[in-house]
Amino acid sequence: MTLPAPTTIPRRGHYLIVGNAYSQATYAAPNITVSTTNFIADNSGTGLLDPTTGGFIDSLGFTSQAGGLPYIEGLGLTRTGAKPVIQYAYIRKIDPNTGFPIDTDNNVNDFQLVSTTAAIFPATGGGPTSPSFLGAPGPQNTISPVQGFTINPSFVDPGCLGPGSLTSACSLARDPAAVGTNAALGTISIRRRLTNNTGAPVTRLRFRIIDDSTSTLPVPAGTADLRLLTSSTFTANLAGGGTTSIQGLTLEEPPTQANGGGTNSSASAGSVGVGTPLANGASIDVNFVFGVNQLGDFRLGFVIEGLPTGGAQFFAGGSVSGPTASEGNISGVIHDANGNPLSGAVINLAGAQSRKTITDAQGNYRFEHVEPGGFYTVTPSLVSYHFSPEFRSFSQLGNNTDAEFTASRDVLCASTLSRLPGTRTG
Numbered sequence: 001m002t003l004p005a006p007t008t009i010p011r012r013g014h015y016l017i018v019g020n021a022y023s024q025a026t027y028a029a030p031n032i033t034v035s036t037t038n039f040i041a042d043n044s045g046t047g048l049l050d051p052t053t054g055g056f057i058d059s060l061g062f063t064s065q066a067g068g069l070p071y072i073e074g075l076g077l078t079r080t081g082a083k084p085v086i087q088y089a090y091i092r093k094i095d096p097n098t099g100f101p102i103d104t105d106n107n108v109n110d111f112q113l114v115s116t117t118a119a120i121f122p123a124t125g126g127g128p129t130s131p132s133f134l135g136a137p138g139p140q141n142t143i144s145p146v147q148g149f150t151i152n153p154s155f156v157d158p159g160c161l162g163p164g165s166l167t168s169a170c171s172l173a174r175d176p177a178a179v180g181t182n183a184a185l186g187t188i189s190i191r192r193r194l195t196n197n198t199g200a201p202v203t204r205l206r207f208r209i210i211d212d213s214t215s216t217l218p219v220p221a222g223t224a225d226l227r228l229l230t231s232s233t234f235t236a237n238l239a240g241g242g243t244t245s246i247q248g249l250t251l252e253e254p255p256t257q258a259n260g261g262g263t264n265s266s267a268s269a270g271s272v273g274v275g276t277p278l279a280n281g282a283s284i285d286v287n288f289v290f291g292v293n294q295l296g297d298f299r300l301g302f303v304i305e306g307l308p309t310g311g312a313q314f315f316a317g318g319s320v321s322g323p324t325a326s327e328g329n330i331s332g333v334i335h336d337a338n339g340n341p342l343s344g345a346v347i348n349l350a351g352a353q354s355r356k357t358i359t360d361a362q363g364n365y366r367f368e369h370v371e372p373g374g375f376y377t378v379t380p381s382l383v384s385y386h387f388s389p390e391f392r393s394f395s396q397l398g399n400n401t402d403a404e405f406t407a408s409r410d411v412l413c414a415s416t417l418s419r420l421p422g423t424r425t426g
Contacts, residue, residue, distance in 0.1 A: 087137055113130055118131070149312045169246065205305075300317065336406070347365045379391040
């Protein structure tokens with residue numbers, strides 16, 4: 001087929017051509033619909049031809065392909081037999097180091113098969129099977145959000161760059177409580193701040209997974225099995241005091257991703273839109289939540305897509321572990337002299353580990369994953385208050401230790417006033 005003239009594909013953008021059986025229009029509407037159900041035959045190929053030279057700009061083909069033109073670049077993709085009745089696609093790989101599409105002129109190196117179930121595709125003629133990565137097709141058109149380099153990621157709370165409690169603004173949080181079939185071992189949360197430096201309001205913001213250690217299923221032993229989930233907005237406590245709103249993200253569909261998101265899945269920030277743009281210079285804090293189905297090491301890479309432009313890639317990695325006998329918690333509550341909860345008090349943990357958090361609206365605080373056997377001191381502080389006791393010191397002999405305090409407001413007495421410049425008593 002020939003693209004209509006003039007056809008302009010935006011810089012770093014896409015052009016979507018589909019058959020009449022295409023079912024992802026609410027994710028990305030087609031730029032052109034071809035009036036046949038299967039306009040590219042199975043195990044055939046396709047390419048973008050430059051009419052001025054008669055050569056391919058880029059192409060993709062399969063070994064022993066049914067098509068009549070030499071679409072294959074390098075080694076062709078493996079031909080597959082009867083397809084599972086699922087949503088799947090061959091997607092262009094993204095270089096996690098540069099954020100650019102990989103184009104080595106070798107189809108095997110440049111493309112990856114993904115599906116919503118990580119299915120294994122049977123081969124034809126006794127050849128090797130084709131395992132797919134867990135993920136989604138994620139089609140894009142000329143008005144889809146695009147990647148750029150001017151929406152910059154950073155940590156939400158510079159005072160807590162490591163793991164913290166679920167109510168903190170720390171870069172990472174772990175909840176071991178099971179949440180449905182895609183989070184049998186709980187969840188892990190990744191928090192980031194995105195700042196708009198595009199020079200214009202951003203009217204669409206989403207994040208696409210380009211690197212995921214959860215690939216084929218089952219995941220190898222020692223590697224964490226993580227599934228991207230829709231998350232909720234919550235108010236997080238900052239290590240130095242105060243709070244910030246961290247926005248939830250929506251796993252974008254179609255297709256339905258009953259097994260959770262993976263490679264090429266995207267999650268959108270619904271609070272950013274045409275009517276509620278992210279102003280130039282403004283920031284938004286977001287919360288990625290992944291269901292945990294196997295413990296182990298993990299690696300995740302994202303690109304930031306936006307309109308009119310997006311941001312570069314960013315990464316998160318580490319190890320997901322479960323609760324063990326070697327982990328404990330230190331928690332407590334602070335009330336005032338009348339029994340009312342005191343929120344916003346800064347709680348310092350010192351000793352074998354050093355951390356900081358603040359009390360929530362109910363006066364509660366909590367330090368998780370504290371190593372038993374260490375000696376710790378918990379000290380509360382808040383301007384215009386003193387506490388009884390001033391601090392609590394103890395050896396963490398068990399898995400859980402409660403350390404409660406009573407707060408009293410400081411009283412400014414007349415003798416103190418008499419010593420202040422410019423005051424008079426009597």
